[in-house]
Amino acid sequence: MPMTHEAATSRPACRRGGKISLVVPVYNEGKGLAALRDALVAVMDALPYEWDCILVDDGSRDDSWAVIESISAADPRFKGLMFSRNFGKEMALTAGVEAAVGAGAVICLDADLQHPPEIIPELVAKWEEGYDIVATIREKVADYSLVKKIGSKTFYWFMRRFTDLDLPPNSTDFRLLDSKVVETLAQFTEGSRMFRGIIDWMGYKKTYISFCAPARSQGEPAYSVKKLFNLAINSFTSFSLVPLRLAGYLGLGIMAVTLPLLCVMVLANWFIGANITAIAFFTVFNTLLIGIVLCALGMMSLYIGHIHTEVVNRPLYIVRCRAGTWDGNA
Known part of the structure; x- marks a missing residue:
């Protein structure tokens, strides 16, 4: 697969200052990383911002890290962090955001392309309008099972009814965070965390964008029903008595x-x-x-x-x- 890249040209300064950093948790996504890289380069090069991408390998068992090393060697805008073991997506997101030093904004998205990079310009446009958090709401998922659909609806009903979080149904980790939000996030130290729950708990000026998630192009979902259930229990007990x-x-x-x-x-x-x-x-x-x-x-x-x-x-x-x-x- 081609790995060549021309040096990034100088770009005008963004309205709110700083570059844009992309944070992508990776778990057994080696087969799809090349497609992800191509999609991100096509979208981000069309925007008038300096950017980089931090790929966080969360203890993958396939060749994900080897692919990350190849991508980062060919394109200096891509960087990699490799965990010593699988710590979970919430920690991978946390590590990537903490590593995004000097970014004016951080955008978190999944590696399987179910968070379409094509809507990143919409997130950036809302950020330029003055929003500190631009989150996304998934309207539908092409390959979601009935069990996951029912579980998702139940989870969001409980979270909205019995916690102090403003957590819209089907909200995702695909979101843009302004630098002030990233600085605030660094103050949170709890180990049992729901990343987007913490972000929503902060407040700040926030808006939402809807999108339709396509089916996975490669591999299997990293989140099993068991992992989703454990995340739901941790999230509920973290934000509600x-x-x-x-x-x-x-x-x-x-x-x-x-x-x-x-x-x-x-x-x-x-x-x-x-x-x-x-x-x-x-x-x-x-x-x-x-x-x-x-x-x-x-x-x-x-x-x-x-x-x-x-x-x-x-x-x-x-x-x-x-x-x-x-x-x-x-």
Whole structure:
């Protein structure tokens, strides 16, 4: 595959200052990186901005890193970060954004071309209008399964109803962040994070652009149903105390039903002569109490797990090596 590139010509300064950095998490995307590179070059070279692209290899098991090294060697605008293992997409996005030093804006997008590079000019145009965050909403996905569609709708319903986030349904990580947003993001240190949730929690001046996601051209989706479920649980418990409150509400509700029932059973035995045995009563009552305790413990364990993750204060990610030119050094 061709890897030649002519030196970038000088460009006029952008309205809001600085270059534009693209951040792309990569996990087993070796077969599609050449197509991604060609698409990004075609779009970004048509814009009047200096730009670069940071490809973050999140512990891929294929030849993704070898392809990243080849691309970055042929085109100095492409750089690579290689994680020591798979830390997850949220950390790959975080690492890429933190590595975008001196950028006036950062654009995050996926490597599978389901975030169409062709709409990047629309993101930039909104940024030029004065928006600090330009996010995208996916109108449809060509290869989404029914399970993922139902799960997505359920997730966004819970997030909008039970958290303080303004998270529109089908919003994505494909978004532009102004430099002030990037600087604020650097202050967040939590390990269990939902990247776009943190961005939406910040506030700032924000707008949305809709797009239709095409089917993947290469490979398999990096996010399995299990990973999506874990992300949903982490996101919900990171931004809402509702699960803890629900456990308390459930306990109160069961007590409100159980205590009157207990009184009715006692009165029925005393005055009506109903044949309600003590064993039957205590079996039902203890089962309900055990359910309350297990529910409450399960919810609290999620939050205790988050507390443990933050208290140990491990690095969010570990960069094993780099590719390309970073601050003038190879």
